Each structure stands twice: as structure tokens, then as C-alpha cells.
Amino acid sequence: MNEFEEDYKELVDAFGATIKEYTNYNFICYNNKIEREHRLKMELYLDRKLNKDEIIHHINLDKRDNNINNLIILRRSKHRNVHGSLTKIGLNFCKLLYDKGYIFFDEFKEIYKIRDKKYIEKNLFLRF
Numbered sequence: 150m151n152e153f154e155e156d157y158k159e160l161v162d163a164f165g166a167t168i169k170e171y172t173n174y175n176f177i178c179y180n181n182k183i184e185r186e187h188r189l190k191m192e193l194y195l196d197r198k199l200n201k202d203e204i205i206h207h208i209n210l211d212k213r214d215n216n217i218n219n220l221i222i223l224r225r226s227k228h229r230n231v232h233g234s235l236t237k238i239g240l241n242f243c244k245l246l247y248d249k250g251y252i253f254f255d256e257f258k259e260i261y262k263i264r265d266k267k268y269i270e271k272n273l274f275l276r277f
């Protein structure tokens with residue numbers, strides 16, 4: 150744990166705050182206030198309020214990993230680009246999975262699906 154994380158933990162303990170896991174994010178509750186932990190933590194780290202154009206991105210993509218080293222501030226438009234880059238990687242990866250037969254297009258439901266484990270074990274082996 151780095152110095153900031155230690156200070157943060159002390160602060161949380163001192164406030165009697167609790168960290169709750171709602172939705173995909175951790176929320177921190179104290180004095181009848183509920184805040185998104187990643188934003189609060191960055192504000193404490195910077196010692197200023199974040200504005201609405203400043204989005205906190207979780208570098209390792211785990212929205213509950215609010216270690217300060219995992220958080221980065223991005224302008225809203227830049228944050229969109231970052232997620233756009235993931236979409237692009239995701240699509241390329243899905244193309245690979247499709248080509249290898251791991252996913253298929255279900256024409257009845259009009260969605261992509263992952264083939265069941267038995268089919269994969271019987272017919273395919275993971276080789277990229």
C-alpha cells in the first residue's frame with residue numbers, strides 16, 4: 150500500500166465511513182452522503198473537486214479497483230476515445246473468436262453467442 154492509500158484508509162476509518170458495493174462501482178457512505186469512491190478518492194488525492202468534464206477511468210478495467218495507481222483523469226471526449234479503443238480491440242478479438250468457431254451468430258435471436266463448452270471441447274481447441 151502506498152502512502153496515499155494509507156492516508157485514505159485512515160481518513161475512511163476516522164469518518165466511520167463504509168465502502169459499499171452497489172452496481173459495478175464502490176460507493177462510500179458517511180454523514181448520510183453517498184459518493185462514488187473513485188471520484189472521491191481522486192478529489193482527496195488532488196485536494197480539489199473534480200469538474201463534470203473530468204472522468205475517472207479505471208486503467209485495469211476493474212471498476213471496483215480504486216487504488217489510486219489504477220485511476221486516471223480524462224476529459225469526457227478523451228474517455229470516450231479510450232473506450233472506443235477497447236471496442237475496437239473487442240471487435241477484433243471477437244472476429245478471431247468467430248473465425249475460430251468459438252462464437253456464432255444466432256439468426257433466430259439475432260445476437261452473437263458463445264458456443265457451449267462441450268461443443269468447444271469436442272470440435273475446437275484454443276490456438277491463436
Ligand SMILES: [Zn+2]
Nearest residue numbers: 205206207228
Ligand atoms: Zn473508463
